[in-house]
Amino acid sequence: MKFKRLWLALFLTGQLTLGLAQGSPLADETPQSDISDAPITVPAMPSASSHDPLPIDDVRLFIEILEQLKENYVDPISDKDLMTNAIKGMLSGLDPHSTFYTQDEYESAKESTSGEFAGLGIEVTADRGFIKVISPIDGSPAEKAGLKPGDNIIQIDDIAVQTIDTDKAIKMLRGDVGTTVTIKVLRDQSNTPLTFEIIRDVIKTKSVQYETLNESIAYVRLSQFQEGSTKEVESAIKEMQTHAIAKKGAIKGMILDLRNNPGGLLDEAVSLSDLFIQNGLIVYTKGRAEHAQESFSATKGDLLAGAPIIVLINSGSASASEIVAGALQDQKRALVVGEKSFGKGSVQTVIDLADGQGLKYTSARYYTPNGTSIQTTGIIPDVMVAPVNVELQTQLLSIREQDIKGHLENENGNAPAEIHYIDNSKHAETDYYLYEALNILQALMVTKENQLI
Template sequence: MPIRLTFLPSALVASCSLVTALAFTFSGSVNASEPKAEPAQKPAVTQEKGRLPLDDLRAFTEVLQRIKSDYVEPIDDKTLLENAIRGMLDNLDPHSAYLQKEDYQSLEESTSGEFGGLGIEVGGEDGLIKVITPIDGTPAQKAGVKAGDLIIKLDDTPIRGLGLKKSVELMRGKTGEPITLTIIREGASKPLEITVVRDIIKVDSVRHKMLDKGLGYIRISQFQVDTGKEVLDAINSMRKEEQLSGVVLDLRNNPGGVLQAAVDVSDLFLKDGLIVYTKGRIPNSNMSYSATAADPSSGIPLVVLINGGSASASEIVAGALQDHRRAIVIGTKSFGKGSVQTVQGLRSDGERGLKLTTALYYTPSGRSIQAEGIMPDITVADANVTRTKESTGGYREADLKNHLDKNAQMTSESGSEGSNNAEADAALDASDYQLYQALNILKSLHLSRQPGSGQSISLPAKNG
């Protein structure tokens, strides 16, 4: 049964933990068999085991009592205690959090693939809201919101001082209601205003198409419970169209998702070896996942696309395929979300929860990508390509007197396809430069692949 981010106690998840503007999207985790991760070293304990720091507890109760008795406005005990809980977690790391009832609901919605809002993954940065990625096919993506945008105002409300949680609440709303985002974008001379109409967000986690003869494209926008099956269906569907000779796996701007889905996708392209493992202080945080013997991809050449918006579960897949030298990873350095969160329901009422960082995950070679990210084998930055016009001066063969003409039949049979391919390449080059370069690399792998060469692709050895 796949691990998913639900409200069940002790559900282990490797959360991307980048709060969405419409749901709290927490990314996948890690599992399974070889090698077994060794228990992490426990930090030095500063007080005797089992004993509480009584002086600090007295200070806490004294502060609590003084706020209740002396603060300018009355505050109830529940509010004070919830603020204290939130404060304990806010100062640990960016991904540990106190989850109230509505946060739990958003967590479930994000892994089921349907929720309401704008369709952007966001996080806090210097008092503003940074767009980590717009989700494919959502109102925000269609309106032109881009990864890296800084939101400074929601309608007429400035973001600074508002806080991430309140900003998220303002971005939510009824379906059909518009909201204007004022954003700062790198390279723009002044702030931009983008109006987005709220809608029910139904995320299709996998899309596919053929890029060229025998060369396929699979895009994963986020890792949901059934993503592994959907990628397998995409491979089989493209194989029905024609012989599949290679695939570009696009993980750009993929914020993560369900861990088991990341393991399932990796397993489709590997036939043995470790995929990912975790190490933490508690026994159930030391886990590992390995590939099964089946190889649905049949070892076809593979290129993986990543960028700064590729996080968590995306990095698990890219790291595993890179370490096994099963794929060439191209693009730009990934986000660097390499921690695991455990989500537990609070026994007090069952409606609130605690999301606590309990482990780090590691790629098969033992790399922790926490705050480091996955470095691509070939760095290809996104770019806008402008083609120069070719000079019309000078002579060509066709301008020479008595030049030989090609056979008309050969022109119609062989010239047409070459022309169409050139036009398609030029269009892809202009619209998506990184994908264009990925396709070129995939073509090279396909042409250089020797019969019976097996699953591994010959790549230079990785350091670290």
């Protein structure tokens, strides 16, 4: 068998980008600091003598339960269904990110990194019997319909979500392009459901949006780390630089917006960080297996030639987003602004199985250059932006890794750093996070220019 991919995306068992995607796999990687597309081979399985003896009594118990269900369950059930359910249960009992994929599920899971698939276009998580919306994909039917991060999906068509298992709920949300699904959600702490009729469509996930602000600031919004995202960001920055030079100006700073970015491909997170870091560590991983010990370092070159950078994050920024924010923060290359991130600091390994099936399991934790594990604690911004409406913010449900049942603990017991807020209640802007980021970046730009005089 081969490693199919390593995953860092914010997707749980039963969690998917709704359409035909479940999870967001990390690209194949080699042990070197520069990432290639060559898969690495799974080490040979150790001999049986190196393991604890097979728990014969437990195996007997498993077989006894299997036979009871085959003979006496209320409806006929095949051996394959029983075994699939048993395997899924074995993995889901470990942590929220480990799972077994049937052939159809595995094909769906691999589609999300191609940048085009069919569905609603929402990142969701299954937790405590509900389906929670992490974030809608930019420009998706879900976003256009008005779904928001933190929404709890309680009903799909005429079926209450809590009366069916997660896999069935997910299948009900999927469907052919042009078909309609009606869902009811609970938002914030309201007891009154909101109803949405959403027409399924082809989701074309353009991961990068950009524009020049105030004639000298490059604003880049990255919605997810998919194949080619780094090249898109690099192209966008170079285009803005060219336009600025044509107007006898220059790009003097950048805002990298990673809010509600649930993660994606590891090699894209590493290569994106490498665009702005001259040298030093970007991220490293630690696990029990030898192949889980990896480190990735920057190569020479800085696309912005040292111009100041602000990274915007929030509670929906997860995994690969946290790698980028943590690397730029620890290497003193950027200021991180916003709110504490999601806090998913684990790495999933995905391997091919027989008959087109797949296995995803947590194989390592990842660490920022300073050796910090952000598992459950998240990335703490250098500048914490307080909400404009404090009362409203306290009512909003911000979902983070630490809130998910069965999450891995931070083995270092890291407590979050003390948080200092900027009082921006007087700035009733459409996007107050961006407003504050602009203020901070402009101050940094002035400071840098004064140093050069």
